[in-house]
Amino acid sequence: MRAPRLRPAASSLALCLLGLLLLACRRGEPPRAHAEEGIPGGAATVDRTLLYPSEGDLLLHAVPVRLEAGGTPEEAMALVARRYVENKPGEGFFSPFPEGCAVRALFLLPGGRLVVDLSGPVTAGSGTSTEALRVYGLVDTLAANFPEVRSVRILVEGRQVETLLGHLDLSQPLPPQREFLGPELQASGLLSERRSG
Amino acid sequence: MAKRSGTWLAGLLALALPLWGLEVKGPAGSFHLRDRTSQGVRWVCAEELARALRGSTSKDPISAYPVLTVEGKRILVSTASPMVSVEGRIVKLGRAAQEAEGCLWLPEEFLTAVLPLVLGGAVSVGGAPEAVAAPPPAREAAAGRVTVDVAVGSDLVKVTLSGPGAPQAEVVQKGREVEVRLAGGTFAAPARDLGKGIVERVAPDQEGRLLRIRLGERFARLETQKKSDLPSLVLLLRGQAQELPVPEAPAVQAGTPPEGRPPSAAEPAPEAPGFPVKTPAVDVVVIDPGHGGSDTGALGPQGVAEKDLTLALAKKLGTLLEKKGFRVVLTRSEDASVPLKQRAALANFNQADLFLSIHMNASPAASARGPEVYFMSQQATDLWSRELADKENAAGEGAPRVGGLDLVLWDLAQAAHLQESAFLAETIQNALNGLMGTDRRAVRQAPFVVLEGATMPAVLVEVAFLSNSEEFRKINDPAFQDRVAERLAEAVAAFKERYESPSAPSGGQ
Numbered sequence A: 001m002r003a004p005r006l007r008p009a010a011s012s013l014a015l016c017l018l019g020l021l022l023l024a025c026r027r028g029e030p031p032r033a034h035a036e037e038g039i040p041g042g043a044a045t046v047d048r049t050l051l052y053p054s055e056g057d058l059l060l061h062a063v064p065v066r067l068e069a070g071g072t073p074e075e076a077m078a079l080v081a082r083r084y085v086e087n088k089p090g091e092g093f094f095s096p097f098p099e100g101c102a103v104r105a106l107f108l109l110p111g112g113r114l115v116v117d118l119s120g121p122v123t124a125g126s127g128t129s130t131e132a133l134r135v136y137g138l139v140d141t142l143a144a145n146f147p148e149v150r151s152v153r154i155l156v157e158g159r160q161v162e163t164l165l166g167h168l169d170l171s172q173p174l175p176p177q178r179e180f181l182g183p184e185l186q187a188s189g190l191l192s193e194r195r196s197g
Numbered sequence B: 001m002a003k004r005s006g007t008w009l010a011g012l013l014a015l016a017l018p019l020w021g022l023e024v025k026g027p028a029g030s031f032h033l034r035d036r037t038s039q040g041v042r043w044v045c046a047e048e049l050a051r052a053l054r055g056s057t058s059k060d061p062i063s064a065y066p067v068l069t070v071e072g073k074r075i076l077v078s079t080a081s082p083m084v085s086v087e088g089r090i091v092k093l094g095r096a097a098q099e100a101e102g103c104l105w106l107p108e109e110f111l112t113a114v115l116p117l118v119l120g121g122a123v124s125v126g127g128a129p130e131a132v133a134a135p136p137p138a139r140e141a142a143a144g145r146v147t148v149d150v151a152v153g154s155d156l157v158k159v160t161l162s163g164p165g166a167p168q169a170e171v172v173q174k175g176r177e178v179e180v181r182l183a184g185g186t187f188a189a190p191a192r193d194l195g196k197g198i199v200e201r202v203a204p205d206q207e208g209r210l211l212r213i214r215l216g217e218r219f220a221r222l223e224t225q226k227k228s229d230l231p232s233l234v235l236l237l238r239g240q241a242q243e244l245p246v247p248e249a250p251a252v253q254a255g256t257p258p259e260g261r262p263p264s265a266a267e268p269a270p271e272a273p274g275f276p277v278k279t280p281a282v283d284v285v286v287i288d289p290g291h292g293g294s295d296t297g298a299l300g301p302q303g304v305a306e307k308d309l310t311l312a313l314a315k316k317l318g319t320l321l322e323k324k325g326f327r328v329v330l331t332r333s334e335d336a337s338v339p340l341k342q343r344a345a346l347a348n349f350n351q352a353d354l355f356l357s358i359h360m361n362a363s364p365a366a367s368a369r370g371p372e373v374y375f376m377s378q379q380a381t382d383l384w385s386r387e388l389a390d391k392e393n394a395a396g397e398g399a400p401r402v403g404g405l406d407l408v409l410w411d412l413a414q415a416a417h418l419q420e421s422a423f424l425a426e427t428i429q430n431a432l433n434g435l436m437g438t439d440r441r442a443v444r445q446a447p448f449v450v451l452e453g454a455t456m457p458a459v460l461v462e463v464a465f466l467s468n469s470e471e472f473r474k475i476n477d478p479a480f481q482d483r484v485a486e487r488l489a490e491a492v493a494a495f496k497e498r499y500e501s502p503s504a505p506s507g508g509q
Helices: A008-026 A072-086 A128-145 A183-188 B003-020 B046-052 B109-113 B117-121 B306-323 B340-349 B378-395 B407-436 B470-473 B478-500
Strands: A044-053 A060-069 A103-109 A113-118 A151-155 B021-024 B029-033 B035-038 B041-045 B057-060 B065-069 B074-077 B084-088 B087-091 B098-100 B105-106 B123-128 B145-152 B154-162 B170-174 B177-181 B185-190 B199-204 B210-214 B218-224 B232-239 B283-291 B328-330 B354-361 B372-376 B457-466
Touching: A044 A072, A044 A128, A060 A072, A060 A128, A060 A183, A072 A103, A072 A113, A072 A128, A113 A128, A113 B021, A128 A151, A128 B372, A128 B457, B021 B117, B029 B046, B041 B046, B046 B057, B046 B065, B046 B084, B046 B105, B065 B117, B074 B117, B087 B123, B105 B109, B109 B117, B109 B123, B145 B199, B154 B199, B170 B218, B177 B232, B210 B232, B283 B306, B283 B340, B306 B328, B306 B354, B340 B354, B354 B478, B372 B407, B407 B478, B457 B470, B470 B478
Parallel strands: A113 A151, B145 B185, B283 B328, B283 B354, B354 B457
Antiparallel strands: A044 A060, A103 A113, B021 B029, B021 B123, B035 B041, B041 B105, B057 B065, B065 B074, B074 B084, B084 B087, B098 B105, B145 B154, B154 B232, B170 B177, B177 B210, B199 B210, B218 B232, B372 B457
């Protein structure tokens, strides 16, 4: 028997609040060991928050997930990036990334400059809204989970590209941007400490 | 006898020169430059410096900023920031260059910090400051003297009189001439020949009490403005609206400027104003129909391409704006590929006062709807600035360069217009909300390639979501496109009114 479906708005709000709560609780704490299906037995896991656009307002909202912690910061970041890019969020949200897109590599450079290399399908699709949410969904998700990330440079198939879909300049590393955060995340101050950093 | 007096004169000059101006010693020898002291800093005239070094001055064809070319190397200078770019390398000075009296005045530090990079050796400066108390290079008119600044726009010539007595000056139009008579004081300005157009010549009479402005063929009307807090009088000499031109070739090459325009950087003319001065007028609008050619942009349910809708809408908007008296240039008038950076460059080349990039949106969320208006991201600029600073610190004498668009171009050109861009974006967003039945309030900022090189207020308008069947049906209807074009034209007109108003935060006088 299927559980009764919550209204999308109510479920979105609940998920956002949960995400915020998890984000707040997680800060400053080391990864904890969890038993989680799909994660290698005995591997340490950690609660992460992915920022996905909602179908209702086209803004980013918190979607909590539990992921393998990763041995190094780069590994942890790669796990978050892969989960974000290669998986779909729950009901009421959508992934700004197309089917078949994958994270090819990820490097953390001095100064908190992160380089994420994505596979070719990332250039599929159209629209400024799609492109902005694709770019800043990933950038903001990584910055929200890893305070040391100051900017993200996106490569496609190992190469620098001018844009993904013809609008946003990807020739430069991008800092996180609060423009696309939902109102509850704006109010929480998420990423605000990174604005002048 | 003549030879003897010539030798005597040369000897006297040789004795006198070290007492006059700056003595500049460098790898190529030494020379003297006239200098002025203002704000505790000595300044030299860029044109005189270029002549002394057998170089030249011009304007950058992309940004329209002053350029000195010395030893084949380009030095991009700005009056808005104390930074210059030497072949892409950023050099920070203590003071920004200033324009006055027909010269671009460079701080003394320019000689020792910038010239070595192009001359290939150290440069030293000596000599006493000019003994005669000279007028400062900035607009600090000496008591009783009224300075005259002339700025030439596409459809406007702005003459700014600054100094005691300027607001009380009597302005009278007599046929093809405007006379400005001072009750007291004198005009401190050389005669300026502006060629054909709205104004042909601005010149004071022998006594300096009367300024004569000879009107050209395109002159339409005269307006005057006074600032309540400054002793100044602004004369706006407006030209007749021009025909909607055939869009210029996208490639921005040195060549013939648009008809009726002042000479551009590609053709420095000795009698033209030396350097561009941004006027508060909004007369030239560049409309950029998004995508084109092989880049279709988004596709609607029936395969209708964004590139075709943006072109249709841009043409309609252009016609409406032309009727309102604007000069309009399209970045493309047919289904053609135009690189993103060339679109902004085209706007710069045409000395546009506004840049509108028209797009149609799309989203994986089928319910996504409503117009979205964007302008450039200051946050991205901040990051690029930090990146540059990091590179400078790390590389020392390296040659920092921020992508294809160096910091000087970006920071000085577009950032100066963020406030106006924000206002324009909000005006358009509100105008389209009413039409589309949406209530989106926020406009957004992001680093758009098509906007980042534009040296004027610039926005990107996503009119409707083609992925939304209802919005697609609307925007695919030519009658609805007319209504969208009307709203956009009204928004541009509202922006013009605000921007040209004397109380505008940074646009008006």
